[in-house]
Amino acid sequence: MSLEIFSAEEHQRLVDAESRYGNAFVNTYNTTILLSNLMMWPVIDCDLFIRFYSQMKKYHTLSVVSTVRLHRIQAKMDLRYFLESTANAAFSLAHTDTQNYFDLQNNRIGDAQKATLKAYKWLEVTYLAHSNFMRELKADINEQTAHAHVVNSHHNFDFVPGQKAEIITSYFDFEDDELIKLDLWIAAKAGIHAADLILTVQKDFGGFLPSSDSDILGQLMTDNDAVLRELQSAKA
Template sequence: MEFKQSTFGDIIESEREMFLTASDRYGDFFINASEFNVLLNEFIKSVDPDRFIFAMFLSQIRKHATLALLSAVRLHHVQTSMNLRQVLEAGSCAAYAIANIGKEDFADFDENGFLDPSQKLTNKRYKWLEENFPAGSTAILNMKKTINNSSAHANIVYAHNNFRFDEKTGKFSTPFFDIEDEYWVKTDLWSIANIIMGLVDLFYGVNKDRNVIKFIDDFVPRLKALEKENHQLKAIMMGTDRFKKIQEASGQ
């Protein structure tokens, strides 16, 4: 499907159309990611006032998860990845903030009195997560590593997504939208859903013995139903010839 992109008006109109037609174009992959996004915005009844830092990071998670979903169906793969990295980083902070309420664990003050979210404190939070919730920690770090090693920085691989060359005319074009690849868009949508799934499950685990967050009554059955669908979608992608070729090429 071709989308107009010659002017700002074209881009705005096309991006609206891309989102409104996403369920037709990407089917259950879009539906599962969208429903996980809804769950992310509905899974909490209340948060104890002294856990306001958790709520601050939850706001970041919700914002960037929604931006990732929008970016994926509007054919902006790198933007999707960058937003997911924000989701993962905010997610680790949010999990830590459920159990640790000290503001000093999130930022230092520099010599001028400005807040400094130092790497030392970031490492402290990651270490706590690794020691107390190793499965969740590993999942976050592995996904961050995948993003950092692929789409977090400019490279020739992703430059191909925004470049066309016409051999007949000898001219090239630089489209605003990625050249549409249904397989990779579905992969992005699956990843968005899977990351949200992992984070809300992690929050549920951290909160379990603390009870500082009140989850909605049907949180667990909704999560389990969406999780089952997400695993089914993963199996579909892993059964494609394209996935098998990628595995063969990487020696797996």
């Protein structure tokens, strides 16, 4: 076992991702770049939004990187954190007061779970389509990968019987290119929904000037649909 070798192999897997996973990776890569460049500059004091937006950017990118580095559970946990950050970013962009996040009367930070629940409830009332997508994806992650489960061991555990029996507990997940392409498509779709949500809230409530990079959102949606058709054709 060598952490240096693991790190080098992870880097190489990222370098090789476009040639290996094709349009699925390209669409996801372009989506995470867009997410990192949505905002040109704030026009009001929106510190809370920018804090959550920074978490959105970081954890979407980490999810993409973890996917191609063959760490599926980590990728899904990062994607779940990304969804929660997105909900709070949208809420705090529309509600610039700090009451949902700070208990000013008692001079302490508020309950994070209660704050996130309030943000989700607000999304359900105000932006139902985005809320439904985020809720369904989060439920899938919670059910399949967010918690320790013996079923998830099939990604990196195997037993080879025989005279020279072998127990395999791999640092990397076993390679499954079609599953990785699917996970990349899901990550891209989540990023596209998040970008669309934040830009929609910005139109409704202001807060910041969008960058010109946001103009490619429509093309990313089209490309994401094309990736899905590719995946479906591969299974036909």
